[in-house]
Amino acid sequence: xxxxxxxxxxxxxxxxxxxxxxxxxxxxxxxxxxxxxxxxxxxxxxxxxxxxxxxxxxxxxxxxxxxxxxxxxxxxxxxxxxxxxxxxxxxxxxxxxxxxxxxxxxxxxxxxxxxxxxxxxxxxxxxxxxxxxxxxxxxxxxxxxxxxxxxxxxxxxxxxxxxxxxxxxxxxxxxxxxxxxxxxxxxxxxxxxxxxxxxxxxxxxxxxxxxxxxxxxxxxxxxxxxxxxxxxxxxxxxxxxxxxxxxxxxxxxxxxxxxxxxxxxxxxxxxxxxxxxxxxxxxxxxxxxxxxxxxxxxxxxxxxxxxxxxxxxxxxxxxxxxxxxxxxxxxxxxxxxxxxxxxxxxxxxxxxxxxxxxxxxxxxx
Amino acid sequence: xxxxxxxxxxxxxxxxxxxxxxxxxxxxxxxxxxxxxxxxxxxxxxxxxxxxxxxxxxxxxxxxxxxxxxxxxxxxxxxxxxxxxxxxxxxxxxxxxxxxxxxxxxxxxxxxxxxxxxxxxxxxxxxxxxxxxxxxxxxxxxxxxxxxxxxxxxxxxxxxxxxxxxxxxxxxxxxxxxxxxxxxxxxxxxxxxxxxxxxxxxxxxxxxxxxxxxxxxxxxxxxxxxxxxxxxxxxxxxxxxxxxxxxxxxxxxxxxxxxxxxxxxxxxxxxxxxxxxxxxxxxxxxxxxxxxxxxxxxxxxxxxxxxxxxxxxxxxxxxxxxxxxxxxxxxxxxxxxxxxxxxxxxxxxxxxxxxxxxxxxxxxxxxxxxxxxxxxxxxxxxxxxxxxxxxxxxxxxxxxxxxxxxxxxxxxxxxxxxxxxxxxxxxxxxxxxxxxxxxxxxxxxxxxxxxxxxxxxxxxxxxxxxxxxxxxxxxxxxxxxxxxxxxxxxxxxxxxxxxxxxxxxxxxxxxxxxxxxxxxxxxxxxxxxxxxxxxxx
Numbered sequence: 001x002x003x004x005x006x007x008x009x010x011x012x013x014x015x016x017x018x019x020x021x022x023x024x025x026x027x028x029x030x031x032x033x034x035x036x037x038x039x040x041x042x043x044x045x046x047x048x049x050x051x052x053x054x055x056x057x058x059x060x061x062x063x064x065x066x067x068x069x070x071x072x073x074x075x076x077x078x079x080x081x082x083x084x085x086x087x088x089x090x091x092x093x094x095x096x097x098x099x100x101x102x103x104x105x106x107x108x109x110x111x112x113x114x115x116x117x118x119x120x121x122x123x124x125x126x127x128x129x130x131x132x133x134x135x136x137x138x139x140x141x142x143x144x145x146x147x148x149x150x151x152x153x154x155x156x157x158x159x160x161x162x163x164x165x166x167x168x169x170x171x172x173x174x175x176x177x178x179x180x181x182x183x184x185x186x187x188x189x190x191x192x193x194x195x196x197x198x199x200x201x202x203x204x205x206x207x208x209x210x211x212x213x214x215x216x217x218x219x220x221x222x223x224x225x226x227x228x229x230x231x232x233x234x235x236x237x238x239x240x241x242x243x244x245x246x247x248x249x250x251x252x253x254x255x256x257x258x259x260x261x262x263x264x265x266x267x268x269x270x271x272x273x274x275x276x277x278x279x280x281x282x283x284x285x286x287x288x289x290x291x292x293x294x295x296x297x298x299x300x301x302x303x304x305x306x307x308x309x310x311x312x313x314x315x316x317x318x319x320x321x322x323x324x325x326x327x328x329x330x331x332x333x334x335x336x337x338x339x340x341x342x343x344x345x346x347x348x349x350x351x352x353x354x355x356x357x358x359x360x361x362x363x364x365x
Numbered sequence: 366x367x368x369x370x371x372x373x374x375x376x377x378x379x380x381x382x383x384x385x386x387x388x389x390x391x392x393x394x395x396x397x398x399x400x401x402x403x404x405x406x407x408x409x410x411x412x413x414x415x416x417x418x419x420x421x422x423x424x425x426x427x428x429x430x431x432x433x434x435x436x437x438x439x440x441x442x443x444x445x446x447x448x449x450x451x452x453x454x455x456x457x458x459x460x461x462x463x464x465x466x467x468x469x470x471x472x473x474x475x476x477x478x479x480x481x482x483x484x485x486x487x488x489x490x491x492x493x494x495x496x497x498x499x500x501x502x503x504x505x506x507x508x509x510x511x512x513x514x515x516x517x518x519x520x521x522x523x524x525x526x527x528x529x530x531x532x533x534x535x536x537x538x539x540x541x542x543x544x545x546x547x548x549x550x551x552x553x554x555x556x557x558x559x560x561x562x563x564x565x566x567x568x569x570x571x572x573x574x575x576x577x578x579x580x581x582x583x584x585x586x587x588x589x590x591x592x593x594x595x596x597x598x599x600x601x602x603x604x605x606x607x608x609x610x611x612x613x614x615x616x617x618x619x620x621x622x623x624x625x626x627x628x629x630x631x632x633x634x635x636x637x638x639x640x641x642x643x644x645x646x647x648x649x650x651x652x653x654x655x656x657x658x659x660x661x662x663x664x665x666x667x668x669x670x671x672x673x674x675x676x677x678x679x680x681x682x683x684x685x686x687x688x689x690x691x692x693x694x695x696x697x698x699x700x701x702x703x704x705x706x707x708x709x710x711x712x713x714x715x716x717x718x719x720x721x722x723x724x725x726x727x728x729x730x731x732x733x734x735x736x737x738x739x740x741x742x743x744x745x746x747x748x749x750x751x752x753x754x755x756x757x758x759x760x761x762x763x764x765x766x767x768x769x770x771x772x773x774x775x776x777x778x779x780x781x782x783x784x785x786x787x788x789x790x791x792x793x794x795x796x797x798x799x800x801x802x803x804x805x806x807x808x809x810x811x812x813x814x815x816x817x818x819x820x821x822x823x824x825x826x827x828x829x830x831x832x833x834x835x836x837x838x839x840x841x842x843x844x845x846x847x848x849x850x851x852x853x854x855x856x857x858x859x860x861x862x863x864x865x866x867x868x869x870x871x872x873x874x875x876x877x878x879x880x881x882x883x884x885x886x887x888x889x890x891x892x893x894x895x896x897x898x899x900x901x902x
Contacts, residue, residue: 256740260804263699264754265727267720274753278744 044353189249
């Protein structure tokens with residue numbers, strides 16, 4: 001009788017491999033294999049890094065595009081206008097108002113007895129250029145690398161702030177709708193029976209509602225803002241995950257190890273969280289990049305229709321709408337199109353790579 | 366030519382993959398097969414016997430699989446590397462195959478007439494009335510009653526045994542020279558298994574075929590084969606006439622295999638030990654609903670009024686064919702499915718108890734499942750799996766204490782405690798079953814339902830698990846409800862026996878008395894099929 005486990009060769013080798021890479025030691029071999037498969041997909045891997053780089057740049061929007069300097073040295077003292085407001089009197093001005101750093105008078109004062117470190121783009125999303133000779137929208141120039149929009153605001157700056165808003169909004173919407181969707185799917189699939197029946201019928205009716213029409217009605221009743229839009233869009237986007245999660249739970253609730261867990265005396269919530277949910281996470285993770293991209297599209301579409309964020313907010317949809325209304329200024333439409341297309345392509349490529357990495361036909365030996 | 370055997374396999378090797386990932390499934394096997402002869406390839410799972418059989422038909426997933434060396438000659442024609450048209454003409458015509466799983470080997474969307482006639486059409490161009498007459502003849506040959514009426518039947522309308530008969534009819538349609546049977550009875554109940562084996566033997570005698578029989582069951586080999594090749598890790602370690610190999614095995618692996626059949630006697634504890642679990646008139650009826658308003662028209666009586674009592678340190682064996690309600694009974698006793706009737710565990714009636722009040726009692730009653738691959742969550746490490754019950758019942762005050770308890774449980778089932786940080790897929794079937802037993806044991810239960818704990822395992826491992834279970838029982842006085850269709854395993858473990866059929870008890874009593882003189886015809890048939898592979902009645 002083989003009293004003790006005699007590890008086979010493969011087990012021994014895996015063990016050695018694990019010792020070499022202690023960082024990944026906490027992950028199961030399957031997770032590691034999936035990660036390797038994800039990395040092996042060059043397009044998806046590069047897309048992920050490009051997306052992360054883009055996101056990182058936009059997160060730092062205030063120091064990339066701003067109408068005030070990052071750092072000012074005036075009479076031997078350092079000031080941080082990016083983070084704090086200073087009255088004009090600080091820099092030898094006359095009034096106790098917020099400093100307008102692009103005012104030639106103030107700029108001259110600072111240049112006399114100090115220096116100012118400016119961001120690469122000297123506009124934020126609502127700053128208007130001081131050059132009154134231009135007609136807006138103005139074509140790209142040294143001052144406005146991507147031109148200005150119909151109100152004289154810098155397109156590049158609005159783009160960076162708009163991207164940040166879109167991505168953050170998309171992430172928030174994805175997170176909230178995934179949580180709601182996974183929860184609803186889990187309850188339906190795990191308990192089945194009448195709960196499942198009622199839930200599915202509700203989903204069918206809910207899915208049959210005309211989303212956009214309801215959003216338009218809601219937008220006319222409540223003032224749209226970041227959080228209200230998030231709430232309203234969640235009402236309809238949470239359903240996307242319910243189907244797959246429910247199917248996974250329906251399948252997994254009959255597994256022996258789920259039955260074994262119940263026999264151990266585990267309560268339902270714990271069984272769901274520990275034994276069934278990991279099965280559903282594969283499907284969920286596969287869907288996430290696609291949900292993220294559709295969330296971004298949803299916000300862009302609402303902004304394009306003028307039903308989204310309050311007027312003046314930087315947004316991709318607003319840029320596209322301006323492009324449509326100012327066909328004589330192609331830099332508006334082109335910029336909007338290229339950025340939206342690039343962002344969505346990156347997300348779809350990442351999504352494809354994630355999907356392939358979780359494909360059991362490709363990652364099980 | 367007169368000296369050439371029908372099938373000659375010489376120094377055949379099969380590899381999967383390339384370079385560092387190459388897996389040598391078969392490493393140079395040689396055997397011959399002559400007309401009218403039965404050769405058995407026997408070995409445990411992973412020994413390469415099925416791969417060898419598939420390579421005779423050149424049905425492996427080429428080019429991922431390849432043959433680095435060796436030849437397969439059928440009546441002088443080389444098959445390795447032969448062009449596809451040659452192989453297609455040979456498959457189903459000269460060499461036919463019967464697969465293990467009759468459910469998935471038949472197309473569920475086609476009638477059995479169409480499936481059998483298709484083979485006739487491909488190789489003989491036989492169609493219409495002639496084909497129909499031949500199909501009926503074949504179905505009669507394989508013993509399908511009223512074959513004329515069943516031509517339009519779809520596979521799901523047939524029983525497992527009948528499906529396997531249809532598979533055999535398809536294989537025999539063109540009167541092949543060689544029939545390859547790859548574990549043809551493994552998925553079937555014992556009595557059906559005996560019938561199919563008898564049928565194969567009769568057909569072979571009548572048609573003079575050569576039979577290449579692949580199995581892991583030594584009982585079948587003894588019953589069926591003329592010669593046997595014992596395979597181990599891709600090599601034939603011993604070959605010879607069945608009688609010689611069985612009476613005087615030369616290779617240590619063969620000796621181990623032969624010695625591996627479950628042996629030993631039950632523990633024989635005191636007959637007046639206290640009752641641990643008692644079920645009275647247990648009923649599990651599943652409603653059959655029909656009509657627009659889904660009203661209940663009838664019930665499927667999975668368990669229909671069964672009394673069972675298990676005393677401390679005792680094992681009650683529950684035997685019966687698939688669908689007889691054995692597992693349902695086990696689940697009902699543990700309150701894992703709804704049931705009627707009284708369930709008394711350690712003096713408390715738990716039948717109507719709320720889940721919340723039942724939860725602390727769950728610690729005392731555990732279950733070990735049939736499939737060690739399905740019963741362990743692949744995403745948790747061994748330590749997490751075993752330690753789960755400790756967490757649920759808050760048995761350990763500190764992580765160190767928890768780890769000590771897990772270690773003790775793993776040592777108890779004969780596993781190295783260092784394995785607790787690994788994942789289930791790194792373990793073999795027998796080791797996984799030990800982990801599942803450790804998961805139950807760590808809670809120090811008084812009662813364990815063992816639901817076919819050995820049937821997914823190789824024979825030699827089966828014997829070890831049976832020894833382990835008996836050992837644990839004598840040490841801790843745990844009561845077992847041992848569910849199995851394998852009477853050989855039951856005999857080695859059970860003190861009392863319950864024979865079930867269609868949800869009812871056919872016969873019950875002390876195991877040794879029941880084995881010595883079964884009272885009912887059903888039990889007698891079950892035992893004849895299990896021990897002698899004979900058909901009774």
